[in-house]
Amino acid sequence: MSRFAKPSQRDIARLAQVSQTTVSMVITGKAEAIGISYDTQERIRQAMRELGYTPNVAARSLQGGRNGLIGVHTFEPVFPVSADDYFHQFLVGIEQMAVELGQDLVLFASTQGADGTRSIYRTGVNRLNLADGVIMLGIEKNDSEVARLRAEGYPFVLIGRRDVAGVPFVTTDYVEAAGAVVDQLVSRGHRSIGYLARPLDTSPQNERREGFRERMSARGAITVFERFVEPADLVSSWLRDAMASGTTAIVVENYELIAALDSAASDVGVAIPEHLSVVCLDWGAHDLNGAAWSHLSVPRRELGRRSVAVLMALLEGEIGPDHAEVVPCELPGSATIAAPRSGLGADSGSRLGPR
Amino acid sequence: MSRFAKPSQRDIARLAQVSQTTVSMVITGKAEAIGISYDTQERIRQAMRELGYTPNVAARSLQGGRNGLIGVHTFEPVFPVSADDYFHQFLVGIEQMAVELGQDLVLFASTQGADGTRSIYRTGVNRLNLADGVIMLGIEKNDSEVARLRAEGYPFVLIGRRDVAGVPFVTTDYVEAAGAVVDQLVSRGHRSIGYLARPLDTSPQNERREGFRERMSARGAITVFERFVEPADLVSSWLRDAMASGTTAIVVENYELIAALDSAASDVGVAIPEHLSVVCLDWGAHDLNGAAWSHLSVPRRELGRRSVAVLMALLEGEIGPDHAEVVPCELPGSATIAAPRSGLGADSGSRLGPR
């Protein structure tokens, strides 16, 4: 244990023949203001180098100071096995900005229990307060913990959520993005657009649907063929009905439904995008998958970057606890968007391949 | 910002009409041993509930010496852009074990300068010190910094390197692995095996070559056709010579050379593996690439896991600073290994595709 004893300010003070106070002054940059001579300052810095001194995080945060640590907490494991994990890009962004701002990152792994779930207060201890502040991300919510954290006045920022009052957040504008998808389809000539989703659940889903509906009616006189299904229920008959009723484009809520739609399309003999344009609103982390479909994507890297900046601003008192940062969504490419051409085609293979 | 100060043990003590010491005893479970009456304990617990008490980690670790933080340091950014980044699997393993051992992870981002390189002592201060210990990984070495760190007596573990005396490391057994490759080829019937590498450089390369040579001679009477080249220099003529001299299998040092060999093979008209078995010794992070070649792979996840365990053991004083942990390599699959059949084939496409 004593083998790894770390030098303290007192050790430095001893070596440099000054008091611990003076050392602290030099470290916190208040030396000039107080009036410590240049010689003494150099002597102290030399001693620090010699002993390899680093401030003790615990002690620092104990008495209220900053320690340059930014926490990252998710309610799921941070590095799940799959390489194209959804969180990866967020972390890339977070790390980038941390580098730029000279902060270090703490990944709270200790909050995970044997059951795989993560809970801030699992052990009855809030480990988070070791860091200056925390960025929280994750699909699973744990509202009671978030509320408690907020009540404690602990500084943190949410990524992707906007539903907790009094907590700054960084998110993407789903309403606008869904509207932009409508614009894109309408400007290509589509008038009858279907909307395919699972039964409603999360707020992003609600926002996307809202954005879709609003823009549809704003663009006027457009038929909407809306359907909420579970993937397994998506039978080809639905698609056949949609095509028969003149639908030329379908907006699809998520990736899983794309797969279902793809197979239905090849059943029914509909060529995408020749006979049916398709846009996906939530592509998840499937960016790397070969088949290219037009889809919105959450600017995960950018959200990660912003979250760090927002947290720092919060710590600096530059923004209030109700700060909202909304980053535009990345709009879909034209892979599966074409001008409408009604009717069924003869040869229409699957874009995703067999299975 | 109506931030309420978090209750401390003293607040509880006041409410429960006892001393702070008693509260601490109850919390740490030493109450029984010391002999605090049941009534008093209940009174204290009630007070804790009432005030919503949570222990302060900082204060705890302040007097305990440890803070439960394990540092991770690389000389490159931890989360580079590509999702199949080489570090990812190490991190997955590190996180897994951190979860199991209840430790948190610190990613040192602040050590990166504007030029993109990372240096522990960049700021003149050893930030690493804020963690209980550090796991260092990375291809680029920065020997002087590592040496200095060691000289300071700072506890850390190296992944993938074994060349710094007095520092525990976790690595994979390249000598044995290269030998196993020879075994595998010989047992399939190969007698004349080529070895293709770039000019020697790193110690892993040396170990692999050594393992190859030793096992080759141990297996007796086997011709080795060895060649060290830069990728650009790998002309088809070399392969033609090798085939002409009866070589039926080639052991290739790394992924880049595989690409070169692949195109040479299709130039020369050699079918892999029908006419030439190929095994790659260092597949890097290309696991996700479509084409399947027989190759060794570094058990990155497992190395990550072990490194955390080793660091903890080091901190506990259970192992010495010269501890070596060697994990077996993952042996190649049979994708490009076949029984030898001499001669050139007519139709032999590229396994990697055009380019």
Place this chain on the structure above:
DNA sequence: GAGCTGGACTAATGCGTATTAGTAATCATT
């Protein structure tokens, strides 16, 4: 030569906790 000013520091304190060394009261033993 008493009082003042400013430069260059230091002693003392508190943050929240765990631990060590007590204390004070009751009870049991001889």
Place this chain on the structure above:
DNA sequence: AATGATTACTAATACGCATTAGTCCAGCTC
């Protein structure tokens, strides 16, 4: 009635740091 043991606590301290309130001394003024 004195001694010892047990019960149920508490006072004091240390951890490493930042901060507040000084101290000490040289140089200057009137």
